[in-house]
Amino acid sequence: MAGQSPIVPGTLEMLVLKTLSLEPMHGWGIGERIQQLSRDVFAVNQGTLYPALERLQRDGLITAEWRTTENNRRARYYRITRSGLKRLETEREEWERSARAVDLILRTT
């Protein structure tokens, strides 16, 4: 697990939304998926994940329901809402803009 970093501050919610835009997922799965998609660069702090999910729910960006997993175990699945998708879009644009800006600054010699 060497080389793992914590998630860039302020991006966890965006990453969660991105993960959920692919398919509904339970909490553990979201963490795993983020780790997977980042090719093991990012390790999700497990305990910060759930408060984030609560915040997203409160803001109406995701919804939750209890479902049975493939292993016949009850788990809470989160699904992104329409406004969640919209938010993901704006956050992504925001991120790309600032990432480009950061990149520009760093490249300046």
Next chain:
Amino acid sequence: MSKLTGWLYTLRSLVRRNEADREMADEIAFHIERQARKNETLGMSAAEARMRALQEFGGTTRWREEARRARGSTPVDAIEQDVRQAVRGFRRNPAFVAMATLTLALGVGANAAMFGIVDRLLLRGPEHLAAPEQVVRVYVTRVLPNANVTTSGLQPYVLYRGVRDHTSAFSAVATYLPMDLRVGVGLESRLVHATYATPDLFTLAKVRPALGRFYTAEEDLPPRGEAVVVLGYGYWQSDFAGDSTIVGKVVTLDDRKFRVIGVAPRGFTGVDRAPIAAWLPMSARPANPGAGDWTTSWRPNMPGIVVGRLAASEAQAVAQLTALVRREYEGPDKSMRTASVRVLPISYDLQGAEPRELGVVRLLAGVALVMLLVAAANITNLTLARALSRRRELGVRVALGAGRWTLVRLMVVETVLISLLGGVLGLALAHWGGALVREALLPNVAWDELPVNGRVLALTIAATLVTGMIVGLIPALRVCGPDVAGALRAGRSDSAGGGESHGAARASLQVVQLALSLVLLFTAGLFVRSLRDIQHLGLGYDRDRVLAVDISFPRPDSGATGGVDASAVAARTRYEDLRAKFERVPGVASASIAFSSPLSAVNITRLRVPGLDSLPSAKGGIALLVAAAPHYFETVGTRILRGRGFDASDATGAQPLVVVNETMARTLWPGADAIGRCVVLAVANADACARVVGIAQDVHHMTLKEDALNQAYVPWGQNPRLLTGSVLLVRGQTDASPLIPALTEVVRHSAPSVRSLQIRSFEELLDPQVRPWRAGATLFGLFGAIVVVVAAIGLFSVVSYLVTQRTHELGVRIALGAQRGQVLRLIMGGALRTAGLGALIGAALSVLIGPAIQPLLFDNAARDPMLLSLVALGLLVVAVASSAWPAWRATRVDPLLALRAD
């Protein structure tokens, strides 16, 4: 939109807080499980995998809390946390909680109790009486020949009819008369409170029967109404078990049969306050013999109380009715030609005055309100003192990031909790205290609800919450000012807001409550003195050792042979038989018989003294008459000053005798010996001369306050006409009341046919007259005690506060070598100055309100320097006691700690 969703989400999680928590626990459990399984696939043992998963999660509780906060349920959680914290704080400082709770409980309790009474008596009219403020009683005021003004609420029927038929100022008018009637027969019979009323009383009240119907005008046609009755709800419940088939049945009242036609609604008492067992047509009253046609006569021998519902202004009503009375009056009384009519509220008594009880109730309600304000002010002080002594703790909280409002909220939650505690305790006190006030002051009012009813409860809860918030907010805002951190850092209490003016305000509050305590205690003391004076009042008989046995035998058969004389002899024999049997009951010292004995009836006889043409003064020509059997004087305890009382030889046929009282002896034969003189009494044979054989002490015949009158005693055995209404008198060897059951047994065995029997001690007969003073002593004493407790707590809290505030200064003083005694004097001196000033102002107030209290007292003066100084001294002792502990604590201030603290 998203704000709304968020709000809804928060709301939902608030509603289903437990469920949400459980779901989260499930979710975390699932997470751990999955992580553990993943760890297992990496080659760990099951236990290790689980351990690792838990570690990675980083403490489930903490994240659960985090998630919960994210969910947004903070307000409730925060308050719950505050409550938990407050309770923890209370555990650390139970004395504060106890004092504040007790103070508030007393304040709230007194108010709840008094509000229950004021609400029933002053705010709401009698039950079922619609718009009671429109209903007035009609009074006639006349100027008598001797220039005295007299006002009466008892009017002849003809006045009622005149108002009903010839005036327009009332939309409804009625006349009624309350009267006690006997129900049942024999030993089980008793008196119930009934009312004769015209049916328009029900119309006027706008009331509907609970069962059946009310009687109609046709059933109340003078001169002889139908024998029908509408039962009172309470009486119907208690004596007929709420029998729903009661209508049509017959009940016997005063030996007359009445047909039940209906039941009045629950709690209906007409325009008065006393419970009524039976409503009867006004014209069903037994006619007064010699009254003539009572429906047309202006003579006041079959009167009633006239009430009306105003349809015009009071002035119009007065003008119309005055004109009516002056125009229609027929009779010899010239003062009626210039009489004027007044209309007054129905709460007034028959003399047109507001009853003393209402005055006392108002006074006590006012006192209660002041007491609550004082209690609230004291708790504010207590809380402030506590907040200041917690400066360090609050400072730590601020340092840890608590905002100003967090601290304010915590303190308000504390005081609201305390006030709720106090409110609950206060309601318990009100339940008990309200019952006490009812019992002591107003026993004849129909209280249809418990002392703590819905209205009282609602008011109390509101008052409690408001008080709790105010007494918390004021100190909280003071301590946690806008620059809370700075103020707390500075530590010095001055900067926390306790300047000179606040100090003065606090001191004056203490002065006010001490003054109030003094006034109340002094008033209570005056009432206690009245009560004691009454108890030691020489009435001319022993009140606790004498029983009056009021008994009535069946009327003799008029058809029996021998006529009236024979039946009179038979009746007398029955009395004498019983007397002899009573005397043999163990514990009885003596027994006698009397007609018109003290506290039972009044009979006045005209008298003449041969040889004296004009009897001295107007009162010389009449005397109160008592016919007394042998042993009368020793039985009731009236002393014979000279000569003798009566004995068995003073029977019919012997020489007529009389015993006179001191006043009569002095009035008729001033400076001479009355024994052996001759008096002609109108009651005996017209010209027979009764010889004076003894002189008895003066006796208060009916009332506690009574001018000395001529009193003449004649032998019971010599005056067969003075028989009906005689009572048996029994003297116990000690307290007589325990003899009642034995005497009742004797009657049951030897005279089972009696119509009615009532045995009461003289004490009991006097009781209604003693009640106002006893109530005054009890209630003012109770309120005084409460205010003293509140004041003592207040003083204690203020002195504690000052000591806390001056810790720094005291530390400096002690460091500079001040002795314990000096510090003690410093602190106690202030408290004593406050107490002294309070006592002084209280004393001045007591003297000032003396004239207002004077009429409520019995003979003793409202000024009583001895009592006043005693109460003042007592208060000073209380002041010393309540400031002693904080003052002692001041002497223990460790200079090092005090100086280092800041």
